[in-house]
Amino acid sequence: MDVAEWYHGGVYCCGAETRIGFVHKDFPESSMAWFRKDSGDGNDQSKVRTEGLWFKCDSCGAIIWKKDLEAAAYVCNRCGFHFKIGARDRLRAFFDNETWEELDTSLRSTDPLQFVDQKPYHERLEAAMAKTGLQDAVVSAEGQVLGRTVIICAMEYSFIGGSMGAVVGEKITRGVERAIGKNAPLIVISASGGARMMEGMVSLVQMAKIASALTRLAGAKLPYISVLTDPTTGGVTASFAMLGDLNIAEPGALIGFAGPRVIEQTIRQKLPKGFQRSEFLVEHGMLDAVVPRADQKAFVARAFDFFCGPIQ
Amino acid sequence: MVTQARMSEQEQQPNDGMEPEPQGAWARVLLARHPERPHVVDYISRMFESFTEIRGDRLFADDPAIMAGFASLRGRQVMVIGQEKGRDTKARMRHNFGMPKPEGYRKAMRAMRMAEKFGRPIVALIDTPGAYPGIDAEERGQAEAIARNLYVMAELTVPVICVCVGEGGSGGALAIGVGNAVLILENGVYSVISPESCAAIVWRDAANAELAAEALKLTAPDLLELGMVDEVVDEPGDGAHTDWDEAARLLGDAIERNLAALDGVDGESLREARYQKFRSLGSFFTEI
Numbered sequence: 001m002d003v004a005e006w007y008h009g010g011v012y013c014c015g016a017e018t019r020i021g022f023v024h025k026d027f028p029e030s031s032m033a034w035f036r037k038d039s040g041d042g043n044d045q046s047k048v049r050t051e052g053l054w055f056k057c058d059s060c061g062a063i064i065w066k067k068d069l070e071a072a073a074y075v076c077n078r079c080g081f082h083f084k085i086g087a088r089d090r091l092r093a094f095f096d097n098e099t100w101e102e103l104d105t106s107l108r109s110t111d112p113l114q115f116v117d118q119k120p121y122h123e124r125l126e127a128a129m130a131k132t133g134l135q136d137a138v139v140s141a142e143g144q145v146l147g148r149t150v151i152i153c154a155m156e157y158s159f160i161g162g163s164m165g166a167v168v169g170e171k172i173t174r175g176v177e178r179a180i181g182k183n184a185p186l187i188v189i190s191a192s193g194g195a196r197m198m199e200g201m202v203s204l205v206q207m208a209k210i211a212s213a214l215t216r217l218a219g220a221k222l223p224y225i226s227v228l229t230d231p232t233t234g235g236v237t238a239s240f241a242m243l244g245d246l247n248i249a250e251p252g253a254l255i256g257f258a259g260p261r262v263i264e265q266t267i268r269q270k271l272p273k274g275f276q277r278s279e280f281l282v283e284h285g286m287l288d289a290v291v292p293r294a295d296q297k298a299f300v301a302r303a304f305d306f307f308c309g310p311i312q
Numbered sequence: 313m314v315t316q317a318r319m320s321e322q323e324q325q326p327n328d329g330m331e332p333e334p335q336g337a338w339a340r341v342l343l344a345r346h347p348e349r350p351h352v353v354d355y356i357s358r359m360f361e362s363f364t365e366i367r368g369d370r371l372f373a374d375d376p377a378i379m380a381g382f383a384s385l386r387g388r389q390v391m392v393i394g395q396e397k398g399r400d401t402k403a404r405m406r407h408n409f410g411m412p413k414p415e416g417y418r419k420a421m422r423a424m425r426m427a428e429k430f431g432r433p434i435v436a437l438i439d440t441p442g443a444y445p446g447i448d449a450e451e452r453g454q455a456e457a458i459a460r461n462l463y464v465m466a467e468l469t470v471p472v473i474c475v476c477v478g479e480g481g482s483g484g485a486l487a488i489g490v491g492n493a494v495l496i497l498e499n500g501v502y503s504v505i506s507p508e509s510c511a512a513i514v515w516r517d518a519a520n521a522e523l524a525a526e527a528l529k530l531t532a533p534d535l536l537e538l539g540m541v542d543e544v545v546d547e548p549g550d551g552a553h554t555d556w557d558e559a560a561r562l563l564g565d566a567i568e569r570n571l572a573a574l575d576g577v578d579g580e581s582l583r584e585a586r587y588q589k590f591r592s593l594g595s596f597f598t599e600i
Contacts, residue, residue, distance in 0.1 A: 166596040238462075257455035257458070258454070
């Protein structure tokens with residue numbers, strides 16, 4: 001579990017900074033090293049600057065115009081591949097009129113272990129804050145989903161692999177408590193490598209903390225829908241992400257407890273294609289449905305109608 | 313996550329003939345994995361009377377990596393759940409080196425619900441390198457099994473005492489670790505990730521496990537200081553491996569004392585106390 005499996009994704013963009021998560025396999029040392037190498041000499045006039053207008057699909061290789069990709073909520077129009085998107089893009093996709101109130105925006109990690117590896121953890125935190133404009137790897141908010149007040153916590157994968165430390169644990173727990181206080185349903189959208197190694201046991205106990213809070217949400221007869229996106233592994237899957245009244249996932253998302261690399265090292269074999277993908281989990285009874293990004297809002301609204309009754 | 317192969321290497325040459333530094337975190341890791349260290353079965357046979365094992369999750373299989381059964385602790389009827397690594401090669405294979413699969417966690421959950429139904433306290437003994445990272449475990453929902461245990465343990469209306477007696481390997485340990493009291497033996501370690509895996513990620517070399525062990529603050533004194541555990545249980549002499557009987561006696565005393573402290577507390581208060589404990593645990597953030 002944990003952050004051992006910072007996902008080898010990498011969203012290719014031909015040009016400058018993009019708001020899609022771009023965690024390269026060499027993250028965190030040099031998340032864009034492959035890219036900088038090309039532009040390092042700076043004065044190469046033979047290169048055409050495309051200013052991030054085009055994206056290449058990770059799955060089918062199609063070159064997609066940025067405007068088209070945005071219009072399709074970052075889903076490839078040729079093969080349906082779901083690009084990683086940021087936490088606020090998630091909220092935008094769910095809340096009516098693209099408006100919401102962000103909650104608990106001021107929480108920051110205190111670096112409980114004073115963790116230092118090749119670089120102090122507090123420096124990694126500062127770098128992640130600067131990169132994402134967020135305080136930590138989750139954004140929680142209250143807003144309306146088709147006219148119904150809903151609390152949504154959306155994880156940010158580009159913030160240290162979406163890993164869960166004390167701040168993520170606290171914000172999601174407060175999100176659960178807010179839902180109880182407002183008598184509102186809860187959605188948590190996961191995108192995480194798991195517990196945050198740099199906060200040690202403090203990260204691990206967040207799993208128990210959130211799971212405990214969810215028992216109270218259930219006690220209040222309020223629905224909780226877990227939306228698992230690529231990737232959701234480790235201590236996040238092994239706590240709140242698997243505890244929804246409904247667990248739904250985006251197509252092709254990597255979802256598991258142990259990361260694929262850890263499993264391969266243990267069994268010393270290559271894993272079969274499609275292993276630990278959303279479709280695999282549905283087959284094995286761990287998810288209620290695989291729901292494409294474009295249909296998720298309608299899906300949760302329909303579910304809330306069933307759970308809470310239709311909006312009057 | 314320690315792989316089987318790596319784990320057996322460590323167990324074959326635990327100290328490499330060198331005397332471990334008593335203060336070093338790595339020394340504690342080696343002690344926690346010491347081949348002569350008492351395991352859960354050894355504690356069970358010494359601490360409890362008439363342990364009666366119950367098996368199977370009623371869903372798929374019985375997982376010997378987690379043992380469960382009822383027993384009497386100095387006159388008290390308790391449900392015992394524990395992770396067993398196995399000592400010789402054959403036993404290690406049978407117990408899967410103490411790495412539970414979903415059916416192990418679901419057996420533990422069944423045992424805990426049974427204890428709750430009949431109003432018996434639960435004693436959970438943690439000793440695992442981690443939940444098993446394998447294809448079959450993933451297929452049967454390792455993550456769901458662990459998550460469900462956290463949820464079920466949060467709701468229990470009977471006393472739950474958890475003790476890390478050796479290695480507390482991440483979510484695989486926490487899945488039986490949500491207690492009213494969480495104890496750790498003096499030379500136990502409890503961590504979000506094994507030092508080897510941590511080193512492999514941040515230093516790109518598992519050989520830096522000693523540095524990682526230090527950085528992870530995984531020793532009993534560190535965890536007590538962080539508030540992650542409530543009590544550190546003394547071990548005899550240079551460690552539990554030097555005197556199993558005395559180690560079991562000291563642990564039995566600690567568990568008995570913690571159970572006695574919860575005598576007469578009603579179920580709702582037990583649940584509430586456990587909730588508040590974990591609600592405030594790990595509050596390492598500031599509001600800016």
